[in-house]
Amino acid sequence: MIMNNKVVLGVIGVWLIALTYMQFAPKTQTISDQGGAVVAYVHGDTLRQGMDLITSLEATLRGDMYELDSLLKHNSVPFQEEAQELISYANSGNATKDEIEIASKRVHEIEQMLQKMQYEAEQIFAFNESTMQATIAAHLSETLRVYSDEQGIDVVLNWGLSGEGVLYGIDAIDVTQDVLVELNKTKD
Numbered sequence: 246m247i248m249n250n251k252v253v254l255g256v257i258g259v260w261l262i263a264l265t266y267m268q269f270a271p272k273t274q275t276i277s278d279q280g281g282a283v284v285a286y287v288h289g290d291t292l293r294q295g296m297d298l299i300t301s302l303e304a305t306l307r308g309d310m311y312e313l314d315s316l317l318k319h320n321s322v323p324f325q326e327e328a329q330e331l332i333s334y335a336n337s338g339n340a341t342k343d344e345i346e347i348a349s350k351r352v353h354e355i356e357q358m359l360q361k362m363q364y365e366a367e368q369i370f371a372f373n374e375s376t377m378q379a380t381i382a383a384h385l386s387e388t389l390r391v392y393s394d395e396q397g398i399d400v401v402l403n404w405g406l407s408g409e410g411v412l413y414g415i416d417a418i419d420v421t422q423d424v425l426v427e428l429n430k431t432k433d
Contacts, residue, residue: 285393288419297428314366317363331352389424
């Protein structure tokens, strides 16, 4: 009887250990309720080339860059002319030592102002470019989310020229053209 109690206690102990493990073991979640993940891919370079939003935003960015460059050139002309006049006068032989020193300081100030103007223009351009990238990313993410929900796709990978997202073990579905159509639909 003592032997049976030890066996029963052993079985109960193993059972409790198994229950404890099942209770506290890390839980794994499946991506799809259908037993496996539905994985598709898009050619990111094709999306980039064919997405109307990117074409439109890049054209706007180029226009903004041209306008900013023109404004910078226009605003810098008086400073450049002043600096050139100061340099010419300092080199003319008519300037005193004090006048040359004053001209040199002013030319240095002008150089600093022009550098500041250039830096500010670069910052504006960088901000505009960053805003454009964020807009594209948000549109792409939302479109892929909606498209994936509609199509029952669990994961969409970017398949690029360098082989990112190369899959093995699961047949992938190329949805690049379908997603491109969705990205280019006009929102009412």
